[in-house]
Amino acid sequence: MASKKFTDINLYDLLGISLEADQNEIRKAYRKKALDCHPDKNPDNPKAVERFHELSKALEILSDESARAAYDKVLKAKKAAELRSRQLDGKRQKLKQELEERERAALHKLAKSQPYSTVAKSDEEILQEQIERLRREGSRLLEEEQRAMQEQFLRNHAEKQRVLQQPAKFDSAQHRIKMKWKAEPGQDYTQEQLLKYLKKYGDVVALVVNSKKRGRAMVELATREACDMVLAYEKGDPAKPLHFEWVKPPADEKQQCKGSTVGSTASSTDYEDLVMRKMRQAEERKKLIEQMMKDEEADN
CATH class of the missing domain: 1.10.287.110 (DnaJ domain)
Structure with a gap:
């Protein structure tokens, strides 16, 4: 001035x-x-x-x-x-x-x-x-x-x-999880069986079993915590183990190895506490998202 x-x-x-x-x-x-x-x-x-x-x-x-x-x-x-x-x-x-x-x-x-x-x-x-x-x-x-x-x-x-x-808000629709297992005659999973394994971790927004390709399904879980728990701990029936991986991992997950979100240091006590807490939550919301099936088919 x-x-x-x-x-x-x-x-x-x-x-x-x-x-x-x-x-x-x-x-x-x-x-x-x-x-x-x-x-x-x-x-x-x-x-x-x-x-x-x-x-x-x-x-x-x-x-x-x-x-x-x-x-x-x-x-x-x-x-x-x-x-x-x-x-x-x-x-x-x-x-x-x-x-x-x-x-x-x-x-x-x-x-x-x-x-x-x-x-x-x-x-x-x-x-x-x-x-x-x-x-x-x-x-x-x-x-x-x-x-x-x-x-x-x-x-x-x-x-x-x-x-x-602050952690970014988790968008479950953007971060679904693929499920795979070896489908033998008479040894396949039903949707009800899969839900039994998954819902103890939290709300299941949607679950779609691929009717065209056996041994494939996709799940959308309501929270990031539930996703982390499933990826880290859930194996399904030992006779026909389940394998999980992100369809599209969150940004911070891309810097880590698949399936290691929770980490090897989590104790069995932590796991049990979380499972018990999740089992007390409301029953899963029953929504089926057609896009999930399209994503699965496109991925394979």
Whole structure:
């Protein structure tokens, strides 16, 4: 903002407030707008950084009684001049501009020739003096606001990290499990038998036995925990063991070996506790998903 004149910027419009705004309204507007263009949030955007400094200067000026009074006087004079200028035709505007330039030149010459005289200072000069005073003294309010903003950024960052560290919600429809076994005549599994093995781990959303290819089925379990337990522990009838694997493993599962989700360190006591807890849950929801069969056929 150093390259701009304060009279070229309407600080009230910059903050989105009225000329009658009180200190609470000014601070609230500053926080809202400054948070969006804070340098920490926009490290590679020079325009955002510039706007942040403009907003900070607006807070600094408008929160100081003397500086705000000087700024208001300049702003009102500028608005009045713009209104008069719009009412003049082109020729009169040119004459007016030339007259104003001669007046400024004369005042500048007079000030140089009489440096110690009592020549009245212009409104813009008074405003500039107020701005210089603020620069020398520093703004305690601005420091407080920027410190509070930094603390807000830290809180927001901590909250984002907390959310990112939370496990993703398990979508059972996206992570079904394939079941395989060696189908001998008279030794095949029925859907009821498979359900008996599976439902002790939790709700079974759907179970489809492939009627076209023996020894194949697909199951959708309601929770990730149930899936992990089945993959880790369930073997079915020892005479015709069941083999399980993901149709589409979860993202974290892709970095591990198939069938090792729970890990070899799980104790039999943990297993029994989980099984007993799952057995007390409500009976499985009876839903059949046609897409599961299509997935199975496409996979084979």
